[in-house]
Amino acid sequence: MxxxxxxxxxxxxxxxxxxxxxxxxxxxxxxxxxxxIRPGLVSLYLDLNLILAAAVVLWLLGTPPAPLSRPYTGAAASAVLVAILGLTLVPNSAWLWLSLPLGAIAGLLWYVAQQEKM
Amino acid sequence: MKYVWHLRWILPAAVVMFIAWQTFFGTSPLTGSTDFVARTSLFQVLLPAGRVERVQPGMSLQTEPVYIDVRIPPRTVQVTLELTATPDSVPLQLGVRQGNGFEYLFKGQEIQGTGVRRYSLRATSFSYLEPGRRLRFIVSAPKLQPGSIVITGASVNIMRQGFSWAWLSRALASL
Structure with missing residues (x-):
C-alpha cells in the first residue's frame, strides 16, 4: 500500500x-x-566536466532507458555511473572520496524514483 | 510543479548570466592551486613536460628554464604566483614575460616558509600575453643540477578591477 x-x-x-x-x-x-570560441571564457569560472557529468547523470535518472528502469539494476547502474564519471572526469583525491557517497545517493534517488512503477 | 518544465531553459539562462556577470562585472579574486596531480583550468604548469620528472611529492627539474602559463580573465590588475619547493632545493629565480623574445623580468622573491622554500612573484603589467590570454612565468636556476630542485606546489591569486566604460571600449577595440 x-x-x-x-x-x-x-x-x-x-x-x-x-x-x-x-x-x-x-x-x-x-x-x-x-x-x-574564446578559451578561458567559461573554464575560468565553471568546471565544464562537472556540468556534463551532472547533466548526464540527472538526465539518465529522470528519463531512464528501458533496461535500467528496474529499481535495483537502475540504482546500481546509477551509483556506478556517478562514481565512474567522477573518477574519469575529475581525477583528484577529493573527488575519489566524494564520488562514492554521491554514487550511493544517486542510486538511492533512482530507487525512490522507480518505486512508483511497482 | 508546472514551473518544472521551464527548468530546461532556466538553467542555461542562469549559467549564461553567471558567465556574463563574471566577464563584465565580477571582482572576486580567482584562486587556484595545484600539487601537479589535480588539474586546474587557471594555469598550465612546468612546461615543457620533458624538462621535469614526477617525484613524490612534486616535480623535479631536470633542465631549466621551465615555464608556467596563467590564463588571466578580463579586467585583471594583479596576478600573484607562489611556488613551494623542498627545503633542500637550490635557490631558483622566478620571472614574468614582458615582451616578444626572451624578455623576462626576474622579480620573484623568496619568502619565509616553515619547512619549505617559498617564492612569490606579483605581476601588475600585462603588456605582453601569450595566445589565449596567458601570462607566462619562468622558473630559472643557473646552478641547477638534474634533480636539485623539487617543486611541490604552485598557487595563483588573480585580482580584478571593477567594470568601467574605458575597459569596455578597449576590449571592443581589440576584437
Missing amino acids: KHFWQHSLALNVRQVMGEAGLGLGLAWWFLFLLEL
Missing part, C-alpha cells in the same frame, strides 16, 4: 531530475561553444 505522497514525491523527483539534466545538457553545449 503506497501513500499519495510516495507517488507524488517519486514523480516529482524524477520530473525535476529529468528537466534539470536536460537544462544542464543544453547549458553545457552552449558553454562548450563559448569556450571553443
